[in-house]
Amino acid sequence: MEFFNFFNRPKISLKSIQAIIFDFDGVFTDNKVIVDEDGKESVTCNRADGLGIRMFHAKGIPLLILSTETNPVVAQRAKKLVLDVIQGIEDKKAALLIYCQENRIDPQNIMYIGNDVNDYEVMGIVGYPVAPKDAHPKICRIAKLVLSKKGGQGVIKDLAEKLINS
Amino acid sequence: MEFFNFFNRPKISLKSIQAIIFDFDGVFTDNKVIVDEDGKESVTCNRADGLGIRMFHAKGIPLLILSTETNPVVAQRAKKLVLDVIQGIEDKKAALLIYCQENRIDPQNIMYIGNDVNDYEVMGIVGYPVAPKDAHPKICRIAKLVLSKKGGQGVIKDLAEKLINS
Amino acid sequence: MEFFNFFNRPKISLKSIQAIIFDFDGVFTDNKVIVDEDGKESVTCNRADGLGIRMFHAKGIPLLILSTETNPVVAQRAKKLVLDVIQGIEDKKAALLIYCQENRIDPQNIMYIGNDVNDYEVMGIVGYPVAPKDAHPKICRIAKLVLSKKGGQGVIKDLAEKLINS
Amino acid sequence: MEFFNFFNRPKISLKSIQAIIFDFDGVFTDNKVIVDEDGKESVTCNRADGLGIRMFHAKGIPLLILSTETNPVVAQRAKKLVLDVIQGIEDKKAALLIYCQENRIDPQNIMYIGNDVNDYEVMGIVGYPVAPKDAHPKICRIAKLVLSKKGGQGVIKDLAEKLINS
Numbered sequence: 001m002e003f004f005n006f007f008n009r010p011k012i013s014l015k016s017i018q019a020i021i022f023d024f025d026g027v028f029t030d031n032k033v034i035v036d037e038d039g040k041e042s043v044t045c046n047r048a049d050g051l052g053i054r055m056f057h058a059k060g061i062p063l064l065i066l067s068t069e070t071n072p073v074v075a076q077r078a079k080k081l082v083l084d085v086i087q088g089i090e091d092k093k094a095a096l097l098i099y100c101q102e103n104r105i106d107p108q109n110i111m112y113i114g115n116d117v118n119d120y121e122v123m124g125i126v127g128y129p130v131a132p133k134d135a136h137p138k139i140c141r142i143a144k145l146v147l148s149k150k151g152g153q154g155v156i157k158d159l160a161e162k163l164i165n166s
Numbered sequence: 167m168e169f170f171n172f173f174n175r176p177k178i179s180l181k182s183i184q185a186i187i188f189d190f191d192g193v194f195t196d197n198k199v200i201v202d203e204d205g206k207e208s209v210t211c212n213r214a215d216g217l218g219i220r221m222f223h224a225k226g227i228p229l230l231i232l233s234t235e236t237n238p239v240v241a242q243r244a245k246k247l248v249l250d251v252i253q254g255i256e257d258k259k260a261a262l263l264i265y266c267q268e269n270r271i272d273p274q275n276i277m278y279i280g281n282d283v284n285d286y287e288v289m290g291i292v293g294y295p296v297a298p299k300d301a302h303p304k305i306c307r308i309a310k311l312v313l314s315k316k317g318g319q320g321v322i323k324d325l326a327e328k329l330i331n332s
Numbered sequence: 333m334e335f336f337n338f339f340n341r342p343k344i345s346l347k348s349i350q351a352i353i354f355d356f357d358g359v360f361t362d363n364k365v366i367v368d369e370d371g372k373e374s375v376t377c378n379r380a381d382g383l384g385i386r387m388f389h390a391k392g393i394p395l396l397i398l399s400t401e402t403n404p405v406v407a408q409r410a411k412k413l414v415l416d417v418i419q420g421i422e423d424k425k426a427a428l429l430i431y432c433q434e435n436r437i438d439p440q441n442i443m444y445i446g447n448d449v450n451d452y453e454v455m456g457i458v459g460y461p462v463a464p465k466d467a468h469p470k471i472c473r474i475a476k477l478v479l480s481k482k483g484g485q486g487v488i489k490d491l492a493e494k495l496i497n498s
Numbered sequence: 499m500e501f502f503n504f505f506n507r508p509k510i511s512l513k514s515i516q517a518i519i520f521d522f523d524g525v526f527t528d529n530k531v532i533v534d535e536d537g538k539e540s541v542t543c544n545r546a547d548g549l550g551i552r553m554f555h556a557k558g559i560p561l562l563i564l565s566t567e568t569n570p571v572v573a574q575r576a577k578k579l580v581l582d583v584i585q586g587i588e589d590k591k592a593a594l595l596i597y598c599q600e601n602r603i604d605p606q607n608i609m610y611i612g613n614d615v616n617d618y619e620v621m622g623i624v625g626y627p628v629a630p631k632d633a634h635p636k637i638c639r640i641a642k643l644v645l646s647k648k649g650g651q652g653v654i655k656d657l658a659e660k661l662i663n664s
Contacts, residue, residue, distance in 0.1 A: 026214075031213045033210070033211050034200065034208050034211075035208060035209055035239055035246075036207070036239065036242075037207055037208070037238035039243075039246065040535055042533060042535070042540075043532070044530050045530065045533055046531070047530070047531055048524075051615065051616060073535050076535065076536065077533050080537065116214060118217060154529070192379065197379045197380055198376050198378055198379070200374050200375070201375055201409050202372060202374040202408075203373055203405050204404070205408035208374075357545040363545045364545070365543050365544070366532065367542075367543055368538060368539070368574075369538055370574065
């Protein structure tokens with residue numbers, strides 16, 4: 001059994017997690033977007049997260065990006081990291097419940113990493129809500145785990161090390 | 167009535183604000199510009215501001231970007247966020263007065279968010295001058311509200327939370 | 333007469349400065365370069381410097397960028413800011429001496445802003461060597477003025493305010 | 499003989515180093531990658547490292563980039579800086595041993611600069627493992643030298659100054 005502790009927060013065992021779902025902006029990125037003169041967008045990701053995702057893949061844990069916006073940048077990054085992605089859904093909570101039903105997973109066995117108020121509802125129904133260090137205070141308050149990395153600084157790698165190596 | 171307080175600065179009621187006008191560079195961005203070999207420009211915005219703008223839209227408050235430069239990047243970001251924009255005006259104060267006349271708004275009911283000395287004059291004639299945390303000292307001194315976020319770190323979201331949620 | 337003081341460094345009068353010469357990387361920028369898959373380069377500049385340059389232009393002070401590399405990005409930024417630029421010179425000191433001869437300026441009346449060891453020699457022959465806050469320690473030691481801004485954070489605007497407004 | 503000291507770590511003589519091998523991401527860069535809507539990647543490098551590389555070239559020390567990923571950005575940056583690069587190798591340790599054999603160098607005379615856990619093994623077999631200031635704690639622990647610069651802030655220039663100037 002793999003455990004870790006974070007201050008007085010409850011211990012989390014990797015065995016009880018059946019899928020990890022990520023918000024994209026503010027988790028894989030610093031929540032910023034580069035906009036050029038043609039309106040083309042770019043975002044800044046972290047190479048460390050590629051290693052983190054490989055660590056989860058090696059453990060066979062399903063990973064998924066859940067993003068409100070339909071955004072080509074998210075699709076491109078997901079493709080590179082070999083990650084599934086659900087995009088263009090207005091209601092994240094509803095989308096997660098459908099995902100759980102289709103994959104026969106109890107939301108109590110879902111870990112969700114989100115950073116802003118639009119993640120608040122969905123984080124309220126999963127068993128393991130997680131926040132990057134610089135998430136909105138409201139999000140940090142409901143998180144069972146607040147990571148030691150800010151969005152875009154290697155949040156997924158940090159999570160992988162906390163869940164897998166300890 | 168919605169109020170908030172900031173140190174010993176006067177309380178601001180959302181009801182007395184008939185429009186919020188934003189400078190672009192240094193407010194939506196960190197005042198930086200990425201320049202490539204062809205002279206093409208890009209700027210770095212914050213996803214959080216998209217949420218902030220939706221909060222203001224939900225309250226029905228008119229929002230406007232007022233920018234000295236005629237800049238395709240500003241137009242593109244404004245389009246994405248469904249914001250009106252007035253560009254290519256040398257004299258911001260004159261442009262604001264025309265806007266007020268056309269929309270029959272007293273400048274005393276205008277909130278203006280600016281960051282540098284070229285915003286000084288226009289901020290002197292509105293009722294609610296507001297500055298990002300890292301604005302020029304001259305601007306911070308005349309601001310009725312200095313935000314807790316720097317330009318590009320989610321200034322508009324911060325403002326929305328201060329005006330709407332509290 | 334316009335003066336300013338910086339710790340115990342000598343006062344600088346704008347009247348004794350006949351031209352201001354800038355290194356580009358590390359002064360207009362944070363010394364970083366964005367490289368894409370095709371080798372195309374971009375750099376990050378600061379909008380504030382545009383205001384600073386206008387302040388110097390209004391005072392009629394000649395401004396010049398002196399860059400070792402022949403770099404399209406430098407040319408593009410200079411064009412936008414209406415600045416002269418000399419590029420592709422291996423020996424900055426020699427280039428500056430030629431510039432002084434052609435314009436009949438005594439190097440003692442030149443202000444030069446540089447950030448790294450390849451500016452060391454040229455900064456030794458001008459009357460007013462200036463360094464951004466994050467310049468190389470060797471450069472800071474020979475500078476008559478160390479600015480309060482780092483490269484790319486508005487070094488030229490900071491200089492303009494120190495020389496013109498005080 | 500050129501020496502330097504770093505806290506209580508062993509002194510390093512440039513004479514005993516026959517080649518310096520660099521990991522790319524997190525050494526030349528801040529470990530971040532900019533991704534656009536087409537999946538095109540860019541990274542942020544530091545102009546100071548160009549000076550550092552010239553310092554090593556002047557001393558005639560062979561330099562090499564060793565990168566797991568086959569990445570056009572790495573190739574472009576290497577080309578600009580006139581650096582050799584070996585890309586697309588899964589096993590860095592094996593690649594380094596082949597390099598040593600082909601060039602008849604004892605790994606004990608190799609300096610290797612790496613930042614993350616995938617550099618751990620290869621850093622265990624070289625004589626001079628070096629880490630940027632913000633490398634993974636595991637990497638810092640096995641490094642004979644931890645630099646005073648973070649990845650992308652001029653790591654190579656810092657190393658050149660420590661090895662050559664002191």
